[in-house]
Amino acid sequence: MIFDNQLEIQRIEKADELRNLGINPYPHFLKKDMSIKEFRDKFEDIKNSEIKKSDEEVMIAGRLMLKRVAGKSTFGNIEDESGNIQIYYSRDSIGEENYTNFKKNLEVGDIVLVKGYAFITKTGEFSIHVSKITLATKSISPLPEKFHGLTDKEIRYRQRYLDMIMDKNVRDDFKKRSIIISEIRNFFEERGFLEVETPMMHPIPGGANAKPFITHHNALNVDRYLRIAPELYLKRLIVGGMEAIFEINRNFRNEGMDLTHNPEFTSIEFYWAWHDYNDAMDLTEELFKVLLEKLNLPKILTYGENEIDFSKPFTKIKYKDALIKIGNIDEKIINDKNKILEKLKNDGFEANQNLDLGHLQAELFDNYVESKLINPTFIVDFPLSISPLSRKSDEHPNIAERFELFIAGKELANAFNELNDPLDQYERFKNQIDAKNAGNDEAHEMDEDFIKALGYAMPPTVGWGLGIDRLVMLLLDKESIKDVILFPAMKPIKNLEQDKDKEK
The missing domain is CATH 2.40.50.140 (Nucleic acid-binding proteins)
Structure with missing residues (x-):
């Protein structure tokens, strides 16, 4: 019983x-x-x-x-x-x-x-x-005894109902999360964006580099994939004639769990025709300004041991410049696969030697740059090979017109000028298949219907995505993503007990 x-x-x-x-x-x-x-x-x-x-x-x-x-x-x-x-x-x-x-x-x-x-x-x-x-x-x-409250984090996360009974601050945090989402929705609606809904089960995994969850549809007798991202469906709507749309919903990624990752998470993506990634950067700064005002938060925000300064314009720095100036990596290393692999190995980092130059540069960025980006920083102009859905620069064909926003050493938003050349997109998907065959399990699949959609012409468009859970963590000063998700994914108790036995 x-x-x-x-x-x-x-x-x-x-x-x-x-x-x-x-x-x-x-x-x-x-x-x-x-x-x-x-x-x-x-x-x-x-x-x-x-x-x-x-x-x-x-x-x-x-x-x-x-x-x-x-x-x-x-x-x-x-x-x-x-x-x-x-x-x-x-x-x-x-x-x-x-x-x-x-x-x-x-x-x-x-x-x-x-x-x-x-x-x-x-x-x-x-x-x-x-x-x-x-x-x-x-x-x-x-x-639990009232004086000590509920101190076991495992119980707090597994039995959120008990956590909320014992600590009103937990209830208040999740009310604030709801307010944050409501204010984000209002922000985009007030600027003429239309909220839409797209499928959660996809016939082909895509929209981002990640491993999917796989399920099976019995009536159709086909596998379906819980969506990694809504991107390819939202861009189909731009092709269909909508010019400013957004979606707030869940994504699912079959990946590891840590302080900033949960296998299901909430994000917002918008797509904005006749605008570019510079406009998206401006809109991003404006969004943070509005959220701080609506939530009555200071412009210098405490997050853990850091103070995040929102009072100044966000920093902008190019991807390769960040590797050199922030990562302190010799410029001679950055464009040489063998030298990158050698540096990573010497510094104790693992890297697949079959990765192309762009993905190896991403290894450098992840290990030497990301954690140092404390104040709001736009990293712009990414390697093209790690940006298979974004438009390449006319001046520098190996560069994608893309930015990511980093705050407190974490990526919060990702955006780029959308690739709308169907033939170029087809070649990019083919390259992704080659990357998958070379060992990149998170590479994109070929989505022929999306290529066909682009064939009907998509206007110049910028797309943008932001992780709402990480945003809430930042605004509420929470160390773990489990503190801002009502029912986070947890290791089964049986497995947990086995781990404890092994430790003994």
Whole structure:
């Protein structure tokens, strides 16, 4: 049985005892008049214990978080989504029979509906003087001890409901996440972008370099891939005549988990016809400015041990210049595959010798540059081979007109002028197939229908994507992505126990 420890068994017995007394421990059709915050706001004019509003009784509800019995009277504390409040009831206020029953059977964790009026106790605490208590839901599982709270991170992430019960700040963080997403949506809608929805199951994995999750559609008897990114479908809409669109939704990548990666995550992508990646950089800076204002955050934001300065224009630096100036890599190494491989090996980094120059330069960037990009920085003009969907520069054919935004040593946004030449795109996909055959498991597949769509002409367009989870981490100063995802992916408990056994 799931509820098999002694305390849970005792609570189940108390629920049965309540049933025997004619009290349903799980009633329905209960209504409250207002939230705890609304109750406090309405009766905040009560200044001392002499003022009572017994003629203004109301119904409020919450989870019992504290209970202290003092003979013929009881003090408690209930909490709802909006706040908490002390409750007081006695044998005289609710009746001797009810008082006896609740004294024995009402426990911390239970959800109650109370009727009463506002008053101030002798110790000066704003409270509700209860005349009636209704047990709304009996709690079978006891809460962690209140003083220490819930400190085990594994339990916090696995049992988010318990985490939220024990720490209102966790609830507040996820409310802020919702506000952030709402403000992002408003930002783009106010600028004429249309929100759209595209498929979550794709016949061909694509839109980004990553390993897909594979599922099977029984009716069609075909494999489908949970989407890596919505990019190729969104660009089909630009071909179809939409000129400014965005989508906020989930992506799925069958990759490792760490402080900044979860196999399913939320992102926003926009596509903007008749604009370029310089316009997208300007819009990105504007978005951060608006978010800081809407969330009432300072322009110098604390994130971990770093201070992120949003008061100045974002830095812009070219990819190769970043390798030299920030990564401190000799310019003679950057364009030589053998020298890159030698440096990586000497410094203890692994790299596939079959990778092309662009991917090896990416290894340099990841290992020597990325973690140093603390203040908002646009890295621009990427190697073309690691940018298979972006337009190449007219002046420098090995360079993609692309930027990524880095803050606090992490990539937050990626954007580029979209490749709209169908023949060039076809050749790029063919090169990706060669890369896959050479050992790059994350290379793109050939998407012939997308090539066909480009054949009908897509106007000059810039595309942009931003990881919302990482953005929330930044704005709320959270170290782990698990702190901003309600139900993050976790290793199965069985596997966790096996790992602990191995450590022993």
